[in-house]
Amino acid sequence: MAEGYEHSEEKAHLEEKDHLEEMLDNFAKATELGIIAVNTYGEVFLASKDYYECTYCRQVQNTEAGKAHCRRTYKKACRQAFMWKEPYFFVCHAGLVMWAVPIYADGTEVGAVMCGQVLLWEPDHIFHQDAEKFCGSVEERAEMERNIKKLRVISADQCQSSANLLQVMMQYLSKTQNAIFMDQKNLLSWRDAMTTRIEERKKTLENEKFDWSVYLKREKRYLQYVRMADKDKIQNMLEMLFTDMEILCSYDKTLVKSALHDFMAVTARAIVEAGADSEVVMNGVKHYRQDMKHVENIEEMMELTYRMLNRWFDSIYLLGTDDHISVMKTVREYIEENYNRKITLDDICGHVFLSRSYLCTLFRQKTGGTINDYILRVRIEKSIELMRNRELSIKEIMRQCGFESQSYYTKTFRRLIGVNPGQYRNKFL
Structure with missing residues (x-):
């Protein structure tokens, strides 16, 4: 029952992603404007399937430095959009007009939709001169001139109208707690917390x-x-x-x-x-x-x-929608719950309702090893956990982890870890 729920939840997640991509795709086709969704770090996490990006931008982002500059620009635009809580219009580092529409998930700032890559006037000689800094050769300058000629020039009213439409779309999706936005919220929360803890820890450890x-x-x-x-x-x-x-x-x-x-x-x-x-x-x-x-x-x-x-x-x-991967998850959970007793292949096959030959073949295809190898690995890892308790002898640990022979346990431990159990306990714990 739980597996069926996981599959239906994952299916709904994928459907929401497809729906969001379709919305962005239709907007891009209707307006011929570049549109992407970025997180608070300025990194793209979603784009329409037929993402429209001008050739000028492609050339600017042709180097890692250019891509990094775009990320910084998007990151700054996100902050401004959150501050004003409405579309934020700006000129990017390459001289193009863009606008950022804030994205929220459950009241949390998760990023912004970036749209535009246009001009409000015909490019003048100053624009051409500034664009040359992205070129390293005569050929690149010639290509840049061709790409500048392809840039779209639209009115301020068109910019404002498209921004208003995007804001309505994002407000609607934020209220529906779109799964893609919620994923970004959870990922950013973990990432921000991790970065903060690392910086705090560095300060306390530098003198240790x-x-x-x-x-x-x-x-x-x-x-x-x-x-x-x-x-x-x-x-x-x-x-x-x-x-x-x-x-x-x-x-x-x-x-x-x-x-x-x-x-x-x-x-x-x-x-x-x-x-x-x-x-x-x-x-x-x-x-x-x-x-x-x-x-x-x-x-x-x-x-x-x-x-x-x-x-x-x-x-x-998370495991996705692959039924084979769900089987692998069930097998792994069964082994981890029963590692301390005798486990047979028939026990596992009966638990997942598959034949011996099919399950063994599937397991080898997915992991590159055998089921028995995995059982031994789990038992050895569990024994290492118990080694931290100095009151337990190696013999007691071995028995608690499903091994009946101490010589076999020692041989297996040495094969997988590289040293015998006693040496590992004294040297690494």
Whole structure:
């Protein structure tokens, strides 16, 4: 019953997103104006399917510096729109007229719709001169001149009317608690809180003595929580790890970027072991590395990493509409609830109403490993949790985690972790 509810809720979420995209699409087609939705950081989170963007803007945003400048412009426009609580008209850094219409979700500011990319008058020689700063060669200047000729010139009344229409649309959607806007509200709330906690923690830790060995112990604990899909503990650990990383790298951009690449690589493996689709995660790593090539600011590196991690964690916790992924979730939950007793493949198959061969094939396709591998991984991770209680012996811990043979437990622990249980307890806990 719960699964059916999750599926219907996710279906409704997708329908709302399609409906919102359709509204933006129709507005863009009717007005031939560029329109996007950005969050309070100036980052685009929604655009119409046939997003209309002028070629002039494309050329300006052809470099990472140009994109970053646009984000800063959008971020500032968001603040102004929230302050005035109505459409805010402005001239962007590239000289185009735009307007920002504020977006709210449950009374919380989540971003703005950006529209325009037009002129109110024919471009003069000053406009042409200013545009040259976005060009690095003769060919680029020639292309810029062609793109300037394509810019639309509209009246002030047309600007105001389109802004008024957008405001009515956003007010209606805000009152209906649109799921896309609510998602942005929740994501921004977590992101703002995380950023604040990291900055506060940096101030208190800068004078404390700690080294990479302390960091690596914390990272091991974080990966353990990832494999166990413990979302609350993961978020608490992220705050600690990112702060440690910045301080240990002495705030050096190159060192931080390298550390983040290593961090994402080990996180990716742990997330796959937790049940995420291996192909999706590996593709995510590839795109993450490509995006990081163009980021030089440490804050933006951290934000990019947060976004990637959120998408990965969603693949474990939110799970989407894929029936196969829902099966994976049910299997994982069953194992985590019964790891301390004997679990057979028949027990699991009976719980999810699937044949042995089908479930084994599906599990291997989705995780790259076997069900037995996952059971052993969960038991080992649970045993590590219990090791923090020094009153429990290794033998007692082993039995509480479903192992009957101490030699088999030790052999499995060494294979998965790299050292035997006693060494791990003394060295890392």
